[in-house]
Amino acid sequence: MYKLFYSPGTASMVIHQLLIELKQPFELVLVDFAAGQQKSAEFLQLNPQGRVPVLVDAEVSIYESAAILLYLTEKHQALTPPPGTKARALFLQQIAFLTNNLAPQFRFWFYSPDLGFDEYPLALKQQLQQNITSIWQQLDDQLTSNGPYLLGDEFSAADLMLTMYMRWSRNMPTTALAWPALQRLADLVRSRPSWRQLYQQEGLTEWAGF
């Protein structure tokens, strides 16, 4: 059985929802951030960066949400197009785009000590915000011409990842839902039973959409 080390509403949520979508049995192991468990010697053995998610699958232990997502979709041959196809190339591009462009902006947004600040100067905060909104614009343009999902008509695990990032913008001055095609994709993902189950299991309430 899979073991997912998680913290509610964080980067582990995409993997949690994916495991539900894949109908795989899994055990959730809460990493208590308030108690600093992510930096405990025991957890650092699993991920030297002290971050969730970590997935343990028998002798396999893997961290980095994108790597875990690719591992699981490949292993179960689901929620990803077949290898070597045009659709698969687009899928890989979308995952790489999200994790190389959007994810770091959010990491800096939520973790100012990463950039050496207790609290950001206004100009830096505004720049991060602008970086995020310009990515929303690019994604919205793409979904407007070839949506409603990141692979056009085909729902995939990439949509779960994008929805998680959109959720993280919920308390920003401009949220991802201000862009109509992003709102449409978020609504499609949030109407899935897996989203409801995720919310119940993680005890989430904000930005439920149901």
Ligand SMILES: N[C@@H](CCC(=O)N[C@@H](CS)C(=O)NCC(=O)O)C(=O)O
């Ligand atoms: N690139 C990593 C980022 C993981 C990450 O930043 N996780 C955050 C939660 S969203 C975390 O564990 N933070 C705890 C900490 O940094 O102390 C991934 O996608 O898995």
